[in-house]
Amino acid sequence: QPYGRGCTAPLGSVILPSSITKGLSPEEQRQANRVQFTFYKKSMLFQDPTLNSEMLVSPVLGSSVANLSITNLKEKIQFTIRNTNYSGSCVFWDFTENGGAGAWNNWGCHVVSFTAEDTTCSCSHLTSFAVLLDFSREDQLDQKQAQILTFITYIGCGVSAVFLSITILTYLSFEKLLQDIPAKILVQLCISLLGLNLVFLMNGWLALYKVDGLCISTAFFLHYFLLTSFTWAGLEALHMYLSIVRVFTAHLSNYMMKFSIMGWGIPLIVPVIIIAVDKNNYGLVSYGNYSDGTTDDFCWLRDDIAFYVGVVAYFLLMFTLCLVIFIVVLVQLARIKRQNPQNQSPNQGVLTDLRRISGLIILLGLTWGFALFAWGPLYLPFVYLFCIFNSLQGFFIFVFHCAVRENVQRQWRTHLCCGRLRLPENSEWSRTATYNKNTTSFTMMSSSTAHLACSSSSVISETNSSGKTLKTHRF
The missing domain is CATH 1.20.1070.10 (Rhodopsin 7-helix transmembrane proteins)
Structure with missing residues (x-):
């Protein structure tokens, strides 16, 4: 935690999780006994040509563990940086941007809390x-x-x-x-x-x-x-x-x-x-x-x-x-x-x-x-x-089973329009509803296989066109 002359608060801090070395090979774990922190008070080394009206308003804080590449941490790294001005967002230096030259990237990073002096950042992502x-x-x-x-x-x-x-x-x-x-x-x-x-x-x-x-x-x-x-x-x-x-x-x-x-x-x-x-x-x-x-x-x-x-x-x-x-x-x-x-x-x-x-x-x-x-x-x-x-x-379910269904549209119009567009008594929907209400069963009987198939076709066609299901038996 570097201190500036005459300052009573640290200019920055980094909290590394205890699980930072998990997943490393035995050789890498032997190298991980050295942790390095770097603090840049000026941002001359981090020039991003893609920045338009935005500007860097805080120092740059970095950390490394024996120059190893450590990713997929289950516990996040949390860092706090002292503001030199108001900080609008948290970013990290992405070395893969601009053809390897690097650029600032705010993907996954958000402000946890900020005051007039300090900004606490954390990085996380959503999932598809x-x-x-x-x-x-x-x-x-x-x-x-x-x-x-x-x-x-x-x-x-x-x-x-x-x-x-x-x-x-x-x-x-x-x-x-x-x-x-x-x-x-x-x-x-x-x-x-x-x-x-x-x-x-x-x-x-x-x-x-x-x-x-x-x-x-x-x-x-x-x-x-x-x-x-x-x-x-x-x-x-x-x-x-x-x-x-x-x-x-x-x-x-x-x-x-x-x-x-x-x-x-x-x-x-x-x-x-x-x-x-x-x-x-x-x-x-x-x-x-x-x-x-x-x-x-x-x-x-x-x-x-x-x-x-x-x-x-x-x-x-x-x-x-x-x-x-x-x-x-x-x-x-x-x-x-x-x-x-x-x-x-x-x-x-x-x-x-x-x-x-x-x-x-x-x-x-x-x-x-x-x-x-x-x-x-x-x-x-x-x-x-x-x-x-x-x-x-x-x-999609709403479209196919509400928006394009005629019987659903009729119910919407009937109730939402205060009855001005009520179903006519001789409409197909009214006939089907009345038929189903007064009929408890529908029996198909035939003396030949062809007649049975024809009867089944009529029942299925009426079921599909009216949107209702008839109770049927097969003998």
Whole structure:
């Protein structure tokens, strides 16, 4: 701590963490018995041509441990510098900028506290959505790409949280929208995704406190909501299969209750087992390898085996289930359309099919599949696709299941316009709602296989066009 003549306070101080030598080789640890501090009262050696109206208003403080390059520290280095004027931001000298000439960089650094005399700085980073399914578990992103992905992730998660909330409130507020099984499954999926987005948004902030119990709890709930999102996507696929292919769904007793137990109960088993084996499987994980020596602190799965079994294997199981059922459903829809082509006009049929297929892809969480291709030279583009589509998944759900749904639009107009645009009694939605209210079951009977197929086609077509589910039996 150098002192100036006549000064009663130090011009600067550095606090090095006790873990600074962890991760060094035995030879490097023998060299690490010498720590050097350098204090530059003038900044003549640190000229940055990229500075415009900004100027350096404090001395330059540096430290080194036996001239070794030490990065990925779990505990941050904290430094305090005496101001010669007001300090607007904290920066570090990045030797990789300007073709190796160096430049000042404020990435990841922020002001902890400042007074008229002193400024205390600390450096930390946020984390992108890609860490949730980073199969390699290695740092492959440079500082610039990590910053861009962080902005995409946090903006996307914030937008998704808003639209997921709107979707949930819409379906819970309008009773007519929540009468069929797909709508109830959709609400459960939205609740799961909303929990995932909120926990993820708070994760980086909670990780700064470095409290073991808090970080373990955060990682536990993040893992749980991630698995529930996978599970409800799989259950949506299962329901599609039962209703379209098997034509036998909602008449089962306690159908939605069984789905709820599976959707919220099965995912809970995995994190409970992981934390029961060793609670330290969850905790603070460091990502990134930046030129200022800092890393991304994130509360997540620390053990690789727990990650691959509890996340990757679970994801691959649900992804395979969704993909197989998606293909089977497409084949069934194509077969039904060939058997009953006069049921709807070609243009409207194509538009309905595309809308239904696109909504099904997003709703079943197939966008998570981008993580499967994030390897080698394709790592960066697929990580971008993964972060963009998954962080905006809630927005896509709102578009396909609220904004473009005619029955949802009618409910909005009816209630928000004080009844001026109420549904006409002879409208398709009104007829369907009345029919479902007064009908307890719908039985299809046929003396031939062709007649059974034709009857099934009519039921499915009416279900898709009205947005309602008819209770059916097969004999």
